[in-house]
Every structure is written in structure tokens, then in C-alpha cells.
Amino acid sequence: MNKKALHTLEYDKIIEKLAAFAVSPMAKERARELQPATVMSDIALWQQETTEATDMILRKGTPSFGGFREIRPQLKRASMAGVLSISELMEIGEFLYVCRKMKNYGKHENKAEAYERMDEYFELLAPIPSLENEINRCILSETEISDDASAELRNIRKEIKISNEKVRDHLNGVISSSAYRNMLQDFVITIRNDRYCVPVKSEYRNTFPGMIHDQSNTGSTLFMEPLSVIQLNNKIKELQAKEKDEIRKILVELSRLVTENTMVLEANLELLTQMDFIFAKAGLSVSMGGTRPLFNTKGYIHIEKARHPLLDAKAVVPINIYLGKEFTTLLITGPNTGGKTVALKTLGLFTLMGQAGLHIPAFDHSQLAIFDNVFADIGDEQSIEQSLSTFSSHMTNIVKIMDEVTDDSLVLFDELGAGTDPTEGAALALAIIQELKVRKIRTAVTTHYSELKVYALSTKGVENACCEFDVETLRPTYRLLIGIPGKSNAFAISKRLGLQEYIINSAKEFISQDEARFEDVITDLEISKKSVAYEQERAEQYRIEAENLKIEVERQKEKTSEQKEKILQKAREEAKLIYAQAKEEADSIIKEMNRQAKEKGNQQKLLENRSKLKEKLSSVQEDFLKSKKIKPSHKVPENLQTGNRVYVISFDQNGVVLSPPDKNKEVMVQMGSMKAKIPLAELMLDDSAPKENKQKQSAPRAKVSKSQFISAEIDCRGQLVDEALANIDKYIDDAYLSGLKQIVIIHGKGTGALRTAVQSYLKTNSHVKSQRPGVYGEGEAGVTVVELK
Numbered sequence: 001m002n003k004k005a006l007h008t009l010e011y012d013k014i015i016e017k018l019a020a021f022a023v024s025p026m027a028k029e030r031a032r033e034l035q036p037a038t039v040m041s042d043i044a045l046w047q048q049e050t051t052e053a054t055d056m057i058l059r060k061g062t063p064s065f066g067g068f069r070e071i072r073p074q075l076k077r078a079s080m081a082g083v084l085s086i087s088e089l090m091e092i093g094e095f096l097y098v099c100r101k102m103k104n105y106g107k108h109e110n111k112a113e114a115y116e117r118m119d120e121y122f123e124l125l126a127p128i129p130s131l132e133n134e135i136n137r138c139i140l141s142e143t144e145i146s147d148d149a150s151a152e153l154r155n156i157r158k159e160i161k162i163s164n165e166k167v168r169d170h171l172n173g174v175i176s177s178s179a180y181r182n183m184l185q186d187f188v189i190t191i192r193n194d195r196y197c198v199p200v201k202s203e204y205r206n207t208f209p210g211m212i213h214d215q216s217n218t219g220s221t222l223f224m225e226p227l228s229v230i231q232l233n234n235k236i237k238e239l240q241a242k243e244k245d246e247i248r249k250i251l252v253e254l255s256r257l258v259t260e261n262t263m264v265l266e267a268n269l270e271l272l273t274q275m276d277f278i279f280a281k282a283g284l285s286v287s288m289g290g291t292r293p294l295f296n297t298k299g300y301i302h303i304e305k306a307r308h309p310l311l312d313a314k315a316v317v318p319i320n321i322y323l324g325k326e327f328t329t330l331l332i333t334g335p336n337t338g339g340k341t342v343a344l345k346t347l348g349l350f351t352l353m354g355q356a357g358l359h360i361p362a363f364d365h366s367q368l369a370i371f372d373n374v375f376a377d378i379g380d381e382q383s384i385e386q387s388l389s390t391f392s393s394h395m396t397n398i399v400k401i402m403d404e405v406t407d408d409s410l411v412l413f414d415e416l417g418a419g420t421d422p423t424e425g426a427a428l429a430l431a432i433i434q435e436l437k438v439r440k441i442r443t444a445v446t447t448h449y450s451e452l453k454v455y456a457l458s459t460k461g462v463e464n465a466c467c468e469f470d471v472e473t474l475r476p477t478y479r480l481l482i483g484i485p486g487k488s489n490a491f492a493i494s495k496r497l498g499l500q501e502y503i504i505n506s507a508k509e510f511i512s513q514d515e516a517r518f519e520d521v522i523t524d525l526e527i528s529k530k531s532v533a534y535e536q537e538r539a540e541q542y543r544i545e546a547e548n549l550k551i552e553v554e555r556q557k558e559k560t561s562e563q564k565e566k567i568l569q570k571a572r573e574e575a576k577l578i579y580a581q582a583k584e585e586a587d588s589i590i591k592e593m594n595r596q597a598k599e600k601g602n603q604q605k606l607l608e609n610r611s612k613l614k615e616k617l618s619s620v621q622e623d624f625l626k627s628k629k630i631k632p633s634h635k636v637p638e639n640l641q642t643g644n645r646v647y648v649i650s651f652d653q654n655g656v657v658l659s660p661p662d663k664n665k666e667v668m669v670q671m672g673s674m675k676a677k678i679p680l681a682e683l684m685l686d687d688s689a690p691k692e693n694k695q696k697q698s699a700p701r702a703k704v705s706k707s708q709f710i711s712a713e714i715d716c717r718g719q720l721v722d723e724a725l726a727n728i729d730k731y732i733d734d735a736y737l738s739g740l741k742q743i744v745i746i747h748g749k750g751t752g753a754l755r756t757a758v759q760s761y762l763k764t765n766s767h768v769k770s771q772r773p774g775v776y777g778e779g780e781a782g783v784t785v786v787e788l789k
Helices: 003-008 011-021 025-032 040-060 072-079 086-105 116-124 129-138 151-176 227-260 262-287 340-355 390-404 422-438 450-458 490-497 501-509 513-598 603-627 721-738 753-762
Strands: 139-141 190-192 195-201 210-215 221-226 294-296 301-306 319-323 329-333 367-369 373-377 409-414 442-446 462-470 475-482 645-648 653-659 666-671 674-679 683-685 713-715 742-746 768-773 783-788
Touching: 003 011, 003 340, 003 373, 011 025, 011 262, 011 340, 025 262, 040 116, 040 262, 040 294, 040 340, 072 086, 072 227, 072 262, 086 116, 086 129, 086 139, 086 227, 086 262, 116 262, 129 139, 129 227, 151 195, 151 221, 151 227, 195 210, 195 227, 210 227, 221 227, 227 262, 301 340, 319 340, 319 475, 329 340, 329 422, 329 450, 340 367, 340 373, 340 409, 340 442, 373 390, 390 422, 422 442, 422 450, 450 462, 490 501, 645 666, 713 721, 721 742, 721 753, 721 783, 753 768, 753 783
Parallel strands: 294 367, 329 442, 329 462, 373 409, 409 442, 713 742
Antiparallel strands: 190 195, 195 221, 210 221, 301 319, 301 367, 462 475, 645 653, 645 683, 653 666, 666 674, 742 783, 768 783
């Protein structure tokens, strides 16, 4: 691509915005090297990656690349049998942590989420949990190796601790002894040259049994090591030397593990760099409300609601630009500061962004063409150093463009032919435009020359456009109107600003009648265009309202259908409840009747209970009929015979006919153990064969405690404060529900910012009973131990 055009169209500023969204220095470098492609397959691939990453951000949020650093120097040193330092190994551990986080980010919650290109990257990403866990197990901070790194290191540090305690005990005996009380300057234990000492007055240097290691600035105090602890101090020195050797062995072993996994680490580094770069493009798209453009190789450009990405999104006026289908040359006219140059830059910049795989801030499904080069001559090109005027500088650039342009290029000219005699300038502009038009090169030009407006009106393949201007307010509207030549509005603006009327009238006399009529035609066209645009907007508004009404009607229809079903369901439930109550009461009466039948002299009571049961059944039947609000449409059965199987609508039960319909059109039906007279209209024929109700005994599901899957600790090292607090909040909720009483939050030491934020947050969490820093063996200040309620 033409480098001058990239700078003129401010493509470099877009690239800087893109680099700001990348996290790693490698991805930032890759963003700054991004150039527009000219091959359809490459452009389509890049656009697909940006689109998929944008969709993932909108679905899952922005992925975290925190802790992703350059590790190639460490890998190179390890491959050359070098021993990596603690900080270098920590950086590799943090890199592996990012790999694991990104692998988890790429997992789909459901099968509907599928991303053809991004899934390939996530699939190829290979975390190395064994190496990550080993580094985390052995290294606590950039300066500290864990006691658990090896059994030998644990034993050495244990001996050092015991020896230190013995030295302190001996020294406490010295400073508390009455024999040395007068010799000591102060009753404290201090360390000089890594050896334990006590402060002795200088006059007792020959009396106090010990070795001098240092003295105060005044010379009045000597720091002496008592003879009784020299051997113990020597032993501590030896143990410290052993500790260093053991730490070196641990670092050598960790470096060896890194060397074994160098190829995988390098592949992961390349994958993460590319993914960081792709998600930076997606982040840029989300920030400017971008969409994926459609590309063609026919030279068609149709951009709707285009917003220049470097202007304030709230203030910029969207414009529609199309070129290449019905005409190959677009001439934009209008007053200064009306938006002509912005429209020109928007057209060129969108082409460059689209071919670089970036989304454009425009309406969805906008179309762009693929050009092998973009040329632009925009702005004030005056050069004092080269003694070139504005016209000469512009013409030098135009000559170069005309030499290099091809049939598949896009050419943009701002104020073509300006800066010289208007007649000659207009003639040159016409000749240049004619040459480009003959070759069918896509061209957009801004101008003030009336000759070019006439040329566009009378020449096929050339179209006029203008930037709308409101004469009443003397302000441009920045709307681009294609199909109408623009007016300079010089007379209207001058009058509005207060220029005398007679001067304006005198100026009008210098304009020929043909020119005046032409300006009147332009005015009429502009008024007509505004009217058509207004009517189109109203028609579109009515169409949207009609669609919204249609959607609302459909929604109400669905709502009515749902309510109908709910009413039916409620009626069935009420019927079942009435039936259950009646059955329970009937069973109770039948039991009582059976009991009384066995006893003598209870015939009268038996008859009373039978009558009571019959009345109850009749009452239940009436309640069923009353509770039934909606009757499903069905065919009333004809010629019912004894033994026919029927469905009783009001009872929602199947039954068998015991007798044909009587004169009241009622049928005696047996439903389980209950008999009842049912109106014929409440029956439906049941053609299905009786089915045995088999109780399916399903094995009880074992309810696995969630606490089996919840770890008792969470590692937040390498995370930003907001990200860490969000993860901790969710983890505490899960731990609380799982019944864990104590958890450990690993935040590392570092600057202490993350530790302070975590501990402040824990004070506000309702599930936290208490908190404390870790003690020796737990991670000390690098962890916080939390007790849950």
C-alpha cells in the first residue's frame, strides 16, 4: 500500500489505537506491523477471526492476558544449559498460568457456541500443568524458595532455625549475666557480617571474651561475638552455604524441566501472541461499535451509516457513501468545513481498515471492494523546504499517483486543481478525472468548480454529491447527499453575516444568467432531494411501526394462548383436588358402613350413611361441573353400550359404562372404585386399550457433595485487582455453599496492592467470619487465611 496514503488517511492512528488494546509487547509489535492485504482469502480469514473474537467478548467478556510476558530469552538460555533465576522461572510459571486461563476461556458452555477459526487456536494451546505446579510448589516469590522444594532444603532450614535459637539462648545468657552487665553498652542482640554479636563498651575490649566484628561511628561501642557462640555461628555459616547449594540444585532441576518443554512453550508463545493480537482487533471493534464488512472484487462500495472512527462517536453524523456500481467517479461539492474531506477520508480509511481485517463503524452488511492500492492527495501540501507552492506540491503528488495507479486502485483527490487560476485549474481537473473515468478507476473528488458539477451532470459514469448546509443557522449538517451538486452559498452566508444588501446585489450582476439559472436548478434539486429524503424517512418510520405492531399482536396472541392453557390446567388441577377429597371422604364412609354392617341393630345407621354417600357424590359431581370453566370441543358419543370405555372430562378420569343413557341423558360410569351418573355431554369415547400402570422405580441419584470439587485455596497471583476480586467473590460463595470452614487465598507478596485490596474486600463479605495473614509454613504475607461462618 502507498505509505503516503496510509499517513494521509490516518491509518497509523487507527493502528496505535489497536496496539493499545494488546497486552503483550509481542502482540503490540504485531499490531504496529499490520498492513492491508490485497488477497480475498487473507482478508476473509482475518475478518472471520475478528468477528469470532468479538462474539466471544460479547458472550463471555474480555479474556485476561495478565501475566503474559516475553519469555523467549529465558527459553534460549535454558536451551543452552543455562540456569534460570527465581524471577525468570516465576515469569515462565505466570506464562503457563495464562495458557491455562485461556484454555479454560475457550471451553464452550453449550454446543451452539462454535468458532471455526478461534477454536483451532484454543485446541492447539497446550498448558503444561506438571511444570506450572512444580514451579509454583518450589517458588514462593521472586526472592524466596519454598521449604517444600526439596526434603534436603527443609532439613537444612530446620537446622539453621535450631542453631539460631541456640545462639540466641547463649547470647541472652550473656546479656543477662551479672559478670558482663557493666561491660555491655546495651542489652540487645545484633548482627554484624551475618554473625550474632552484642554491643560492648570500648574500654572492655581486652576484658570481654570474644571477637570484634564492627564498631560504632564514635568508636565507643564495639560489636563483639562471644567465644561461646563462635562455633554455633560457624555452623550457621556452613548451613547457609549448603542452603545456597541446594537452592541452586533446585533451580538447575527446574531449568531442566523448562528445557524439556521448550518446543511446547515456544508454540504456546506464538499462539498466545496471535490470540492477544486477534482479541485486540475485537476490542477495537467493540469500542467503536464496528461491524464486519462484506467484500467483493467488482469494485462496488456501499457503506451505510458510516462514522469516522477518530471523531467523537456522540457528535459525528453518520453518512452513506456508495461508488462503483452505477458510476465510478464521485464529485463532492459544498462549502468549506461542511464535511467533504471527512467523507473522503472515511471512504479511504474504511477501505484500508477492512483490508487489514479490522471491523468498520458502520451499518451491518456494508460493502467494500478490494483494491491493490489506495492513493490520496488530501490537505495542504505546501513545502517551504522544497520551495513548492500549494499547487506545485499537490501537482507533484498527483503526477506520482497518475504514474503508479492501476485499474484496481482507489483514488481520492481533495480540492483537485485548486491553488492556481480557476479556469486552468478546472481544465486540469477535468482532464485528470476524464483519464481515470476512461480506465474505470474508482475515484472520489472534492471541488468548488462549477465546471466539474456540469461535467458530472452531463457525463455517464460520473455522479454529483454534496455536503448539506443549513443557510438559516450558517452551520453544516455534515450529511452527504449523493445525486445533487452542492452550492457554495457564498451570498447567503455573507448576507447572514451582515454584508450590505447593495453589495450582494452588485455581486449577483457579475454572474451570467446561465450560471444563475444553474444555481437555481441546484437549489430546486436540493429542495426536492430533502423532500424525498423526508418522505422516505417517514415511510421507513411507518414501516417500523407496522412491524412493531405486528410483533405486539403476535406476542399478545401467544400470551392469550398461554393464559388459556393456564386456565385449563388450573381447572384440571381443581377437578383432581375435588376428586381426591371426595374419594377420601367416600372411603371413610364406606369403611364406617362396613364396620356397622358387621354389628347387629345398626341397619338404620347403615341406610343413613348410604344416603349420605349418595348425596356427597351428587354434590361432588355438581362441583366438578361448576369448576369446569372451559370445555374442550369434542364429539358427544352415540349409542353407548354397557362395557364401553369412556373418558370423563369433568373428572379427568377413564371409566367403563355400566348402563346406557337414561331419559335425562345421564350415564352410570364406573371410575375405579367409584360409581357416578355422568351427563352424556361430559363423556368421550376412549378407544385405547387399558394400560397397566407400572411404577417405574428409578434408582435414587446419589447427591455428591459440592465440597468434593471445591479446592480449599484459590490462586490470584498475576491477576488484576478487579479480576481477582470477582474470582474470589464467586469462590467464597461456592466454598460457603460447600460447607468449607477455612480457605486460603494466595495473592503473593509483590507490591502489596493486591493483598490490601483482598483483605479490604473480605471485611465486607457477609460469609467471612475472620481473616489473618499466613504464618511461617503457610506462605506468610503471600497468603490470607479466611474462616467462613
